[in-house]
Amino acid sequence: MKSAFVTVGSTSFDELILSVTSNSVIQIFRELGFEKLVLQIGRGLVRPEPCTFGDFTLEVFQYKDSIAEEIQRADLVISHAGAGSCLETLGAGKPLLVVVNDQLMDNHQLELARQLHRDGHLYYCTCKTLTDTMKSMELSALKPLLPGKTEEFANFLDRIVGLEKVD
Amino acid sequence: MFFVCVAAFLGLSFLIALVIICRMVILVKHKEEYKPGKSGSVRVLVVAGSGGHTTEILRLMESLSPCYNPRHYVIAETDTMSKDKICCLEVSRKYKYAEQEYTIHKIPRSREVHQSWSSTLLTTLHSLLYSGPLVFTLKPDLILCNGPGTCVPLCVSALLLGVLGIKRILIVYVESICRVETLSLSGKILYYLSDYFFVQWPNLKEKYPRSIYLGRVV
Numbered sequence: 001m002k003s004a005f006v007t008v009g010s011t012s013f014d015e016l017i018l019s020v021t022s023n024s025v026i027q028i029f030r031e032l033g034f035e036k037l038v039l040q041i042g043r044g045l046v047r048p049e050p051c052t053f054g055d056f057t058l059e060v061f062q063y064k065d066s067i068a069e070e071i072q073r074a075d076l077v078i079s080h081a082g083a084g085s086c087l088e089t090l091g092a093g094k095p096l097l098v099v100v101n102d103q104l105m106d107n108h109q110l111e112l113a114r115q116l117h118r119d120g121h122l123y124y125c126t127c128k129t130l131t132d133t134m135k136s137m138e139l140s141a142l143k144p145l146l147p148g149k150t151e152e153f154a155n156f157l158d159r160i161v162g163l164e165k166v167d
Numbered sequence: 168m169f170f171v172c173v174a175a176f177l178g179l180s181f182l183i184a185l186v187i188i189c190r191m192v193i194l195v196k197h198k199e200e201y202k203p204g205k206s207g208s209v210r211v212l213v214v215a216g217s218g219g220h221t222t223e224i225l226r227l228m229e230s231l232s233p234c235y236n237p238r239h240y241v242i243a244e245t246d247t248m249s250k251d252k253i254c255c256l257e258v259s260r261k262y263k264y265a266e267q268e269y270t271i272h273k274i275p276r277s278r279e280v281h282q283s284w285s286s287t288l289l290t291t292l293h294s295l296l297y298s299g300p301l302v303f304t305l306k307p308d309l310i311l312c313n314g315p316g317t318c319v320p321l322c323v324s325a326l327l328l329g330v331l332g333i334k335r336i337l338i339v340y341v342e343s344i345c346r347v348e349t350l351s352l353s354g355k356i357l358y359y360l361s362d363y364f365f366v367q368w369p370n371l372k373e374k375y376p377r378s379i380y381l382g383r384v385v
Contacts (some may be wrong), residue, residue, distance in 0.1 A: 071185065077355075084179050087344070108346070111346065111348055115368065148382075149381055149383065150230035152382070153384040154227075154231050158204065160337070161308070166203075
């Protein structure tokens with residue numbers, strides 16, 4: 001069953017929850033072949049009831065210890081611009097649409113989402129442009145994000161501190 | 168209150184200026200020569216912040232060899248999530264390598280999210296009172312941090328130990344991957360105070376030429 005996972009992170013993003021559960025967006029989900037939508041709503045005041053209508057299911061929860069499983073199960077992740085959610089989703093190799101909260105001014109987390117968008121790893125929109133973006137985006141065109149070079153960092157640090165290489 | 172703030176500010180700026188000058192003269196010259204790893208192991212103090220900062224720094228810790236032992240983690244007092252993440256990583260390390268040791272220490276946060284800058288100064292001074300003795304007790308060879316506010320007082324304490332000739336501590340700063348165009352406040356301060364300063368995006372390398380750019384490392 002093709003499913004999408006929406007995550008707002010540790011705070012709230014009511015506008016996003018309202019947008020993704022609006023009739024027009026649900027309609028687009030169905031046109032794209034999605035049959036399930038899972039919402040992580042955090043501290044939000046907008047709390048849609050979990051329900052099933054026809055062949056479409058809506059699941060809702062506030063928080064879970066780890067959203068890794070939800071990401072793993074999803075065919076598309078729609079996320080706030082938080083670095084954690086972005087990196088976790090891309091790390092899992094899942095297509096990602098970041099919805100920017102334009103009511104948060106000077107949010108430095110946007111820098112990362114914007115850059116990853118420029119590099120072709122994710123799509124990027126606001127609640128107002130969500131429907132248009134969902135209609136036009138091509139998930140197969142997204143480039144996978146290669147894992148960070150932690151090994152190179154470790155080797156560099158070894159040299160800095162003068163640890164001899166043991167093989 | 169106002170005068171206390173001004174006095175605290177002047178005092179701190181004087182201290183920082185003094186530290187920077189002393190450091191420039193004494194320590195930077197010998198940065199390349201100081202190789203604590205020659206003895207076979209490196210005591211590390213890891214500053215885990217909260218949330219994203221912790222995730223990032225733990226990914227770096229994961230890649231380090233068992234020679235980085237023991238590892239002393241410092242977290243903010245109000246941070247509950249980080250402790251679990253650290254324990255989780257350490258359990259897996261214990262499984263991989265024998266004789267690994269770690270400890271977790273809590274210090275007051277130097278800045279809560281949304282806290283004003285003037286009161287940040289006071290809380291930073293407050294956490295300096297805690298971080299000084301902590302760094303002195305642990306005497307690590309290396310401090311590894313990536314930007315939570317808590318790392319500034321810890322690094323300043325480490326510098327002081329070096330300046331006072333008590334213990335030379337290498338300060339390695341890795342700017343968070345979130346910073347693409349601008350440095351964080353901690354980054355702006357520690358660009359001058361750290362021994363090795365890593366950035367993860369090319370734009371920052373251009374703006375801050377002394378930084379080290381290896382690509383994305385987390």
